[in-house]
Amino acid sequence: MKKTVLNPAFYQHYSVEEVAQALLGKVLVTHKEGIYTSGMIVETEAYSGRHDKACHANNGKRTPRTEIMYAEGGHIYTYLIYGMHILFNVVTNMEGLADAVLIRAIEPLEGLEHMQVRRKLSHQQVGKGPGALCKALGIGKPDYGLYLEEASGIWIEDRGIKVPEQEVVKAPRVGVDYAGDDALLLRRYYLKNNMHVSKVIKNYS
């Protein structure tokens, strides 16, 4: 099987929306404390630092938390939401432009038994949802600011999986109602008919 770790040029593309779509079908891998787990990315959302009220770093807003989004593409942005869930983002674009892609769901490939242990065997679909996949892959706050490469224990591979345009569904992002009109932007991308997608919305199929 052809296997290539994604290079910086992939993440530093100027269009976060194109990177978000290109990440579908890629494989997110973690190797931590001797445990190897991986899953194919089946759902993403694009967030732009400019003209996007749903983004934490909208319109040049800079806080200690969002600082990493201004770094060059390929860095990892993790943060805690609702006091209990970690969300995993991939920073894109060049230094100074705060774009990022939220990984919302994966289809488990390797290390499923480890993921189930991390998820306490409570659910079959261990990678369904942004908080759930972080728990399954062992991603946490200590990963904030790392670069996506094998040395970090977190990276993304291209295994030659091709995702046809007609298999990609575009839909509004989830949980960003506070963003007003920007909540309506079709910046959520997921694989049509994939069981591991976190939420399926009617009228978008």
Next chain:
DNA sequence: TCGAAGATGAACT
């Protein structure tokens, strides 16, 4: 220093 809200998920009725 303090208060409010949040890019969610699981367990309920």
Next chain:
DNA sequence: GTTCATCTTCGAG
């Protein structure tokens, strides 16, 4: 479909 767990972050005072 509804409720609730749970705590960092950030902006206001």
